Amino acid sequence: MIVGLFMAPLLSLKPNRLMPGDPGYLIDIAPLNDILLVLSLLVLFLIFANLLSWNKHLKLFMCLILSAIFYKIITISGDVALVRSEADFLARTAFTTGFWLFVAGYIVVMMQAFATVIEKKYDIKLLIILLTIAPVGLLFFNGGVGEISIFKELMSKQDRFLLEFKNHLLISGSASFSAILIGIPLGIYSFRHQRLSERIFGLLNIVQTIPSIALFGFLIAPFAWLASKSDFLDSVGFSGIGFAPAITALILYGLLPIVRNTYAGISSIDPSVVESAKGMGMTSGQILIKIQLPVSMPLLMNGIRVSFVQCIGNTAVAALVGAGGFGLFIFQGLGQSAVDMVLLCAIPTILLAVFADTIMQFIIKLTSPKGMDYDTD
Amino acid sequence: MIQIKNLTKNYNDYAAVKDISLDIKKGELCVMIGPSGCGKSTTLKVLNRLETPTEGSVFINGEDISNIDPVILRRGIGYVIQNVGLFPHMTASENIATVPQLLKWDKNKIGERVEYLLNLVGLEPFEYSKKYPAELSGGEAQRVGVARALAADPEVLLMDEPFGALDPITRSELQRSLVKIQSELKKTILFVTHDIDEAILLADMVVLMKDGEIVQSGSPTQMLEFPVNKFVRDFVGTDRALKRLSLTKVETFCKPAPYVSLNTDISNAVEMIDNGIYIWVVDENEKPCGWLDAYMDEPTGFVKDYCTIDSFENFTVSKKQSVKEALNKMIKSGVNQLVVVDGDERLLGEISIDDIIQKS
């Protein structure tokens, strides 16, 4: 982290959007008192980190110091960007290796702090999360930051960005939703027909194993053929590229975790529980609704979590068959070597996946029946 | 109440139950016993239609059960199994309330019923109603299992080795609870076990099975006294005589015994010692409280000055206790006779080890 801050260039000072820039080291670009401030904060942090080694009460204080350093670095960068773009409006100032190394270290330290908080202390955990993202939030109050390349990129593509964001959510949401609608009954079906279940799992396993991009590709021709054969399908926008093959492939991908976990959840129930339910006069429908599904809920929801998170990532690949979403910018950016554009969408994709994962973990906790401590992993 | 007529059940080609017939009267506890794999569980499962008979039929209350919708049938029959099978995501109360809810009982009625049942099976409702199965011990879980089976007040109860998985102490606690519950509710119970002591303790009628067939059926005493063949003899064990003692009540061997009160003059008392060794002493309520030894040097005064008063529970048995328990007490206390009391703890007579040995 410290290496990143001082040894590697913090910013890349580019003459324009696409040309490579000159390295800008923190020492060179920042005013002296800012450097001193950052340095003294760092020293403070190191003293705490080493001497007091993660003492409970100082953990929060340390996170605060680190958070402050992060904020300071961003504002320094913002100021530099502002000055440069006032001088030459084509000039771009971009974050580079040093900055990202710092961010990586920053996240690791914050995670370490987070991970060592005792399980039940939700307020402290929340505080750490807030401290971690606060510097980014504070950015909006600093004029210069808008002049940093990646944010400039965001401003100039704001509408498209929002559109693809919506697309991304729409595609992965509808694919996941369909996968749930198909996957749960399929899981129940495989439990009830053990003979067929082997085949179902064999097939789904192969689908999961085939690289996503190949699966997307495979679906193009059949879909194009279908569209060419049926005027109706053609008229509703069904074609070889776009939503239809993307969503189909995503659903196929999403099935395995859901089907597998539904099956595993129901199988994990002690047979005597089902026998006594039956002996008490429950119909098989009642047994499913009142016993089997609720008891397997944690495992089932975990399957949905894996499926959904995976789907968000695969949706980015779906852009290759013209489905839209963040993947569109990522691949476009890669094609044009426009790093900022790539990052602009790759980072939100990651955040989206991590966010979805967190939300799902939370939902799993909520929907797990009381009285059972399940290990969902 | 339950009639099984020529019941045969085949799994593929294997005959698990072969042509058995059985009548169980209303309010009777019938224990089905036999080595594992002899078809006990299968027979039980035919009764609530978890299995379909290959041949033969079963009547409950005179109605052929094959004409009753299995779901309806099962709601009217309590079913308790060895592994309990409590629903892990429901509290004890919710587990017990399951069938009443299926039957759409009124909410208040269900609440009252659950509380009554928890008390009945010996679980304090306040403490246990909100507990989840994971928080219960094996014995507590099976108590809830029994309560759940009794929830909708079924006439018939099927119990498949319900106490088989419990440790001996917990098992005998639950057996005693079951005896108490049965004396209160008088259900018609078909109880499966492979433990002969459990069978003798609980049964009104015992049915001994082997390889899918009934070898012998009858009262526990009959089974012990007149085993039909070597298999039955072996199964009930070499200690048949002892087992029978556990079925015989103390009153059978009780004979009158002289006694004196605490305030009797000692010289009168000594005259009353007719066996030449001792005489029982009772207090003003005729409750035995000690004995008087025959060997005394020139006694004067009252009985209470000479009476040996010990912790006297060790020397008394109730007439309703089994002879086996009386024997246990004699051995523990190192005496040859005990004083027998009636329900009001008044002296009734005595029981002696010689009489037991001679008469049984």
Place this chain on the structure above:
Amino acid sequence: MILFKRADKKLFLMLFALMLFAILPELLMPLYKATAKIGQDLVYSRAPILSLLVEHIWLTLFSSGLSAIFGIMLGVLVTTKAGEDFKQVVTMFGSIGQTLPPVAVLAIAAGFVGYGTKPTLIALFLYGLFPIIAGTIAGLNAVGRDIILAAEGMGMTESQIFLKVKLPLAAEVIIAGVRTSVVINIGTATIGAAIGAGGLGAPIMAGLINDNFPFIIQGGVAVGLLAVFTDRLISLFEMRIRAYRT
């Protein structure tokens, strides 16, 4: 044993199909003819499928091999007394890492290191690390307390316990982690073609861009067979370990 023999035969058939197809992609010519647009090339000609396959295998093997070495080492380290402090953060790292979309990781690597094989290798290495770390920690954690206690009671030293008890018992779960990692990496390496990493993704990418379905089939069939074959191969290995253990 019969089960293994049958599985082996299937595996061998798959390998044979893969090799045959890599050498002679023309085998599916009727399919190409049926799906190609008029005037399109029918067979990807920039590089033979076989050499792309070799490239692909090299990419995955190299990166996954490194991931396996580092991942297992890290997983082992944090489950020892010395590394206990970092166990939670590394576990968290492993599980969060698995939620990261591979495309995004690849794209970011390209953003920093530039195009070609290097960023792909870095991304594959990093991305492949997570399932292996998670698998190693899970596998070692799953070894029962009483087993370790029994081993201690027999007078085994810490390193003996690790080598003779923990590692063999955890091996199955660790290998499962490696399998996940390798299979994911085969898929991610395919996307690597978008940043010029070569491999079997190249014909697929070319096909997608030029709307040339035969190219997609050539890359897709080869990479699909490779992935399924590898998955089966490592599963077989897992099964052997399980059978050996019981």
